[in-house]
Amino acid sequence: MGFFERNRAETQAKGFDAERLPPGQYLTDRFPVLHVGDVPTYAPGTWSLEIRGAVSSPFTLTYAQLLSLPSVNITTDIHCVTKWSKFDTVWKGVRVRDLFATAGVDPRATHVMAHAEYGYTANLPMQDATGDDALVAYAYDNTDIEPIHGGPVRLVIPHLYFWKSAKWLRGLEATMQDAPGFWEQNGYHMYGDPFLEQRFWGD
């Protein structure tokens, strides 16, 4: 048995349905840290998030304002394109859908570009960015998100490969067409469905 088959058997033995593992993924209990560049630090009160682009009323949120908005809790599996998956991760945050509704998003906007610190970007279809589980998250495992995992605030789009879930989120831009983000410009798939194994261009 190879590593992936063994991991699948172990996953089943732990009582999980191994079908939760997308093809080519293995389950880990750890929470690996993956990003390009440095971990930003923010002096208290200096983080903010811009909701902008194809919206009638763009606005900027402070951290305190974000925390005052209606929030949801989700428990979800996450899947990194480097092949690790983690089950039942617990996040709290504000739905992207609610933020765009407040901003008066243009109904013709088809996509979202997530903008993070240091110019990291990730593109998403509007439909995926505004689903029930698409969160601007500020808590992981019932506590503040650690800086290495994207704290104070990161995007969480659980049903797509985790590179779409931009850490250190600073802006959400509604757009009228799709455009590649950081990894997408470097060969990663424009959509990134783990269950279809859409890792790279042409997958």
Ligand SMILES: Nc1nc2c(c(=O)[nH]1)N[C@H]1C(S)=C(S)[C@@H](COP(=O)(O)O)O[C@H]1N2
């Ligand atoms: N700003 C930013 N967000 C990012 C990345 C990055 O390099 N910069 N890497 C992505 C990738 S490839 C993954 S797998 C996840 C990793 O999140 P984690 O370090 O919390 O596991 O963050 C995503 N978000």
Ligand SMILES: [Mo]
């Ligand atoms: Mo990743």
